[in-house]
Amino acid sequence: MRYHLRRAVRPxxxxxxxxxxxxVQLGFTAGGTEIGDGFGPWGVARLYAVMTPIVxxxxxxxxxxxxxxxxxxxxxxxxxxxxxxxxxxxYRNFGAGFLVYAGFVVCLGVFAAxxxxxxxxxxxxxxxxxxxxxxxxxxIVLAAAYAVARVAGGAAARTAVVTILVSLDAxxxxxxxxxxxxxxxLAANRALIWGASLKNLTFAEVAPSTGFVVAxxxxxxxxxxxxxxxxxxxxxxxxxx
Amino acid sequence: MIExxxxxxxxxxxxxxxxxxxxxxxxxxxxxxxxxxxxxKSTLLSLLAGMTRQAAGxxxxxxxxxxxxxxxxRRNGTWLPQDLRLDPxxxxxxxxxxxxxxxxxxxxxxxxxxxxxxxxxAVRRPLGSMSGGERQRxxxxxxxxxxxxxxxxxxxxxxxxxxxxxxxAELLAERAARRTVMYATHFIADVxxxxxxxxxxHDAGIAFDGPVHALSATxxxxxxxxxxxxxxxxxxxxxxxxGLARLGPDRYRARFATKCPPDEATRVEPTLTDAYLVLTxxxxx
Numbered sequence: 001m002r003y004h005l006r007r008a009v010r011p012x013x014x015x016x017x018x019x020x021x022x023x024v025q026l027g028f029t030a031g032g033t034e035i036g037d038g039f040g041p042w043g044v045a046r047l048y049a050v051m052t053p054i055v056x057x058x059x060x061x062x063x064x065x066x067x068x069x070x071x072x073x074x075x076x077x078x079x080x081x082x083x084x085x086x087x088x089x090x091y092r093n094f095g096a097g098f099l100v101y102a103g104f105v106v107c108l109g110v111f112a113a114x115x116x117x118x119x120x121x122x123x124x125x126x127x128x129x130x131x132x133x134x135x136x137x138x139x140i141v142l143a144a145a146y147a148v149a150r151v152a153g154g155a156a157a158r159t160a161v162v163t164i165l166v167s168l169d170a171x172x173x174x175x176x177x178x179x180x181x182x183x184x185x186l187a188a189n190r191a192l193i194w195g196a197s198l199k200n201l202t203f204a205e206v207a208p209s210t211g212f213v214v215a216x217x218x219x220x221x222x223x224x225x226x227x228x229x230x231x232x233x234x235x236x237x238x239x240x241x
Numbered sequence: 242m243i244e245x246x247x248x249x250x251x252x253x254x255x256x257x258x259x260x261x262x263x264x265x266x267x268x269x270x271x272x273x274x275x276x277x278x279x280x281x282k283s284t285l286l287s288l289l290a291g292m293t294r295q296a297a298g299x300x301x302x303x304x305x306x307x308x309x310x311x312x313x314x315r316r317n318g319t320w321l322p323q324d325l326r327l328d329p330x331x332x333x334x335x336x337x338x339x340x341x342x343x344x345x346x347x348x349x350x351x352x353x354x355x356x357x358x359x360x361x362x363a364v365r366r367p368l369g370s371m372s373g374g375e376r377q378r379x380x381x382x383x384x385x386x387x388x389x390x391x392x393x394x395x396x397x398x399x400x401x402x403x404x405x406x407x408x409x410a411e412l413l414a415e416r417a418a419r420r421t422v423m424y425a426t427h428f429i430a431d432v433x434x435x436x437x438x439x440x441x442x443h444d445a446g447i448a449f450d451g452p453v454h455a456l457s458a459t460x461x462x463x464x465x466x467x468x469x470x471x472x473x474x475x476x477x478x479x480x481x482x483x484g485l486a487r488l489g490p491d492r493y494r495a496r497f498a499t500k501c502p503p504d505e506a507t508r509v510e511p512t513l514t515d516a517y518l519v520l521t522x523x524x525x526x
Contacts, residue, residue: 003339071326078322080316
């Protein structure tokens, strides 16, 4: 994993940049955005709903070097990598990119935590919203894009998958909400996946619906398997038979 | 031990290798692989490395004929192709460790090998900040750190300066005691210093396979002669020219192999280069 994380130099640099930008944009304009003065569950929801698509679309472009097929292929050929090694390295390669994204999400969460420090009982619900929301959603979107790009053979396919999914999420037109990157969009709130709309909830009342969580888990498992399947497909074509 | 028996390999309608019989790895030695551009050197190395498959004939490893699966061959050897693709962002050490990790091998020898190749100062430096020769040496560190019974190197010295080539020769002398190293090269002068055996590919087949001194012994009579352009043209018609130098205006010195030398030619001791050029010229003069 460390090898692949080293290769993600530029994407990693964007994490502190986002933190600074977030502080400037949101920290100094409190009350001036739709997040408002009362930065409760609704503030967290809007923060994630607005920022997650931006982060994903921005990140997928700079991840193309890390996730470049030719680099992986070259190392696998040089090492004569067998099947388990190819699958493991594929996960490490994907995981390095996802960890950079997770770094962004943690930055957003840290910012939210600063804004919430005066609110009682915020920590566990914030963690729940973050994990069920942008963390798992981003994983699903990125893994789907990673797998499609491997099959379609290009960074353009990866960018297209991410752009389509997060755009539909941003405009509240996703055909199936478990695919939502943030899970805090207006559509998600209307579908009451957090028990009620986060606008009307206190942190103590935040409880994601079982159906949504199960669907999310199924998608995470499916996305993980799809990465393994494309690794095996890629490996089959690595050495001529 | 790898044995190729009557192996043929084609790209489309072109037979790159045809009727190849080759045995490798019975003794720990250094084998130089020579041949003109496009003679099939890289193809033969990738076949031995398990990266490609023959169209006909058989490949055996330690007495077992291999089927479609070449994973045993890949584990048996370490292969460095000619066109290495190294990520410029990672450090030399991280790169070598990663490749060894993909093979499930420890990186115990890596530090010592970096020192041996004069790269002790560069282990933490990104590959992108290194020269072509330094990157080539990093790849050689990996090839020898993998400690496999067979090392297959495709033109490993092409980016190395004479000092680095000397260091490469030293390494081969030291490390080949424990394994077989086969390397493709166009530096014929280096072959005499580094290899104990030489394989020459020509016309899709093996034109020579044997000790280096035996290849030298195949050299025909070699002569040198000075003269003008007219004499040089005559020599080119009746002999295989193996060297030509311009001495001045319309004055040249030719080195050539022939059975019928001109009167003014002086006989000289043939070199390995002479023998190789005559062998792969396809001419009988």
